[in-house]
Amino acid sequence: MDLLSNLGLGLSTALQWQNVLFCLIGVALGTAVGVLPGIGPTATVAMLLPITFSFDDPTAALIMLAGIYYGAQYGGSTTAILINLPGESSSAVTAIDGHEMARAGRAGPALAAAAIGSFIAGTFATLVLAVAAPALANVALGFGSAEFFSLVVLGLIMSITLAAGSPLKAVAMIVLGVLLATVGQDQFTGTPRFTFGERELYDGLNFVSVAVGVFGVAEILRNLHDPERREKIVEKVTNLWPSREDFRRIAGPIARGTGVGSVLGVLPGGGHVLASYASYAVEKKVSNNPRSFGRGAIEGVAGPESANNAAAQTSFIPLLTLGIPAHPVMALMIGAFIIQGIVPGPAVMEREPELVWGLIASMWVGNLLLVLLNLPLIGLWVRMLTVPYAVLFPSIVVFASIGTYALDQNPFHVLAIAFFGLVGFVLVRCGCEPAPLLLGFVLGPLLEQHLRRALLLSHGDPMTFLTRPVSASLLALAALALIVVALPAVRRKREEVFVEEE
Amino acid sequence: MGSRPSEADRSTGGLRPRSSADLIAGLVLAAFGLAFAVAALGYDRGSLLNMGPGYFPLVVAGILVALGVAIVVKAYVAPDLSHHDTPARSDGESRDEGLAFAAVLWRPIVATTAALVFFAFTVDGLGLVLATFGTALIVPFAAKEMTVARALVIAVGLTVVSLVIFVVLLQLRLALLGEWLGG
Known part of the structure; x- marks a missing residue:
């Protein structure tokens, strides 16, 4: 059977001792940097990316990078649970109940539930990836620019569903993101746009600056404005391990979260963020005790964390098969592929089977290493709780400054953090969400590129997006999603789901 | 100031923004759109067949201006009062522009x-x-x-x-x- 021989090839690649070692180093580094407050998974991967550039073997480089990604993601959940500082929007859900648990002295069980859920979900989603990727790659081989354009539109619209506030503002934030992404040299003609003649802007705005600004700095400003959001956390932490009762309570959420995450992760445009929100909503719905959600329900940690990790896995599907990054970290992965001389897309599965299957198998190995590495370390992470905010927020600013500067030693990116911190603070205070902006920013260039190429191919006929069946169906789905989000009944439901977050 | 509603009404042309958060968000977004649109006018637009560097940004900036204006309009017509930074003002007391920023430190x-x-x-x-x-x-x-x-x-x-x-x-x-x- 094809699947088995493929997985066999993958495992034999992933289990070569050097690759296991690189994966372990990646997971350890990713976790260590990811738990630094203010440095989310995106910034972590961005900062550690250069380490892998020096590798000669692209497989080893990408395996290590995948390890860094999982580690960073787990580190991000750790800071979300312990200090209520989600490094990216997907762990924002974890913070709701996880942080309540931490405040009640149950940080240990929360972290353990996150780790165990992530591992189980990751194992299952790896299988999904192995089955679905080749099939989807075959479909994707027939995709033209019109289809890609429509797919990106669908992804962007889908990301509205994960915004908590008004859909109108979410759409506007996406559009602002797309617009900000046009800064820099035009992909087709090389004309510098919106650069004020500054050389630093020719490569465009760095999205680490945008992410750190609108998420990190804006969050700090918000916390300093509402000190009650940040009262001191209980220092005494008892029982690090989940009880038998806890294990019984997290089994269902993990299973459901895995299912939800595996499906939603495939969607381009923040499927993994959507996955954690969706799983949280599902758990709240099926729970016998929905009122406990938002007050430290372990189900509210286990479900979304499993969904998040399953989706993180399956979000490699659009990357490997379509070359479309599902979220910012995947965009960095594309960068890493290209630097290694590999262009991600439908053909890469055919041409580089060892790399693709090795990567897929190493994801499972990475998840295993993550659990083995982190369960014993929970006590260490929990000690982070004792750091007072007066020390914590300066660390965030300083680490973020150095980390962003180190990307390519361009101080301009640090200046951009300050700018986007201010803009983000104003917009967030007005009820706008930063996540759609970041997605628009990441997918904007793809949108423009495929729009222009599709129109070039159709001799300037915009009907090409509607006459090609696949493109038309994708756009129809996007329109449907938009209508559903705008319907008042659905909005009320959404508000119920998000009410604890406010 | 403006404790009498009629006075406030007159000063904003008979309409009061009921959600300052929406008003500010809309204005900021529209301002971004406008700035990009003006700058984009300086680049070659080309045609639908062969877009120049200015075409896409101009269209996107136009959409953003429209969305920003829509959010401002919504601030007057159907304010989004669910947001926690903007407590609902049921007492109808004066304009509340800047309410979301009243406590800016x-x-x-x-x-x-x-x-x-x-x-x-x-x-x-x-x-x-x-x-x-x-x-x-x-x-x-x-x-x-x-x-x-x-x-x-x-x-x-x-x-x-x-x-x-x-x-x-x-x-x-x-x-x-x-x-x-x-x-």
Whole structure:
């Protein structure tokens, strides 16, 4: 059977001792940097990316990078649970109940539930990836620019569903993101746009600056404005391990979260963020005790964390098969592929089977290493709780400054953090969400590129997006999603789901 | 001021924005769109068949202006009162523009921004060590009741920790002493 021989090839690649070692180093580094407050998974991967550039073997480089990604993601959940500082929007859900648990002295069980859920979900989603990727790659081989354009539109619209506030503002934030992404040299003609003649802007705005600004700095400003959001956390932490009762309570959420995450992760445009929100909503719905959600329900940690990790896995599907990054970290992965001389897309599965299957198998190995590495370390992470905010927020600013500067030693990116911190603070205070902006920013260039190429191919006929069946169906789905989000009944439901977050 | 509703009504043309958050969000977004649109007019637009560098940004900026205006209109017609930063004003008391910003504290904003700007402008000149130290000395003042002595302790500690993490452990090749100091 094809699947088995493929997985066999993958495992034999992933289990070569050097690759296991690189994966372990990646997971350890990713976790260590990811738990630094203010440095989310995106910034972590961005900062550690250069380490892998020096590798000669692209497989080893990408395996290590995948390890860094999982580690960073787990580190991000750790800071979300312990200090209520989600490094990216997907762990924002974890913070709701996880942080309540931490405040009640149950940080240990929360972290353990996150780790165990992530591992189980990751194992299952790896299988999904192995089955679905080749099939989807075959479909994707027939995709033209019109289809890609429509797919990106669908992804962007889908990301509205994960915004908590008004859909109108979410759409506007996406559009602002797309617009900000046009800064820099035009992909087709090389004309510098919106650069004020500054050389630093020719490569465009760095999205680490945008992410750190609108998420990190804006969050700090918000916390300093509402000190009650940040009262001191209980220092005494008892029982690090989940009880038998806890294990019984997290089994269902993990299973459901895995299912939800595996499906939603495939969607381009923040499927993994959507996955954690969706799983949280599902758990709240099926729970016998929905009122406990938002007050430290372990189900509210286990479900979304499993969904998040399953989706993180399956979000490699659009990357490997379509070359479309599902979220910012995947965009960095594309960068890493290209630097290694590999262009991600439908053909890469055919041409580089060892790399693709090795990567897929190493994801499972990475998840295993993550659990083995982190369960014993929970006590260490929990000690982070004792750091007072007066020390914590300066660390965030300083680490973020150095980390962003180190990307390519361009101080301009640090200046951009300050700018986007201010803009983000104003917009967030007005009820706008930063996540759609970041997605628009990441997918904007793809949108423009495929729009222009599709129109070039159709001799300037915009009907090409509607006459090609696949493109038309994708756009129809996007329109449907938009209508559903705008319907008042659905909005009320959404508000119920998000009410604890406010 | 404007305790009588009629007065407030007249001053805004008979309409009062009922959600200041929506109003400000809409205005900021529309302003971004407008700025990009004006700048985009300076680039070659080309045609639908062969778009120039200005076409796509101009269209997107136009959409953003439209959305910003829509949000402003919504602030008057159907305000989004569910947001926690904008408590509903059922008493109908005067205009509440700036309500979302009534409690803006300048101290954190100035200190955080100044720290980042300081880092950006000195890291090449002074090098990593001094730029980090300066930044770490400025940021703590974003918090109320920060003393110079405490800030100094935080700054020294953070500089050491940063150097250990980024230079010793992550092995990033960064100039420790800047150009201005002959580094």
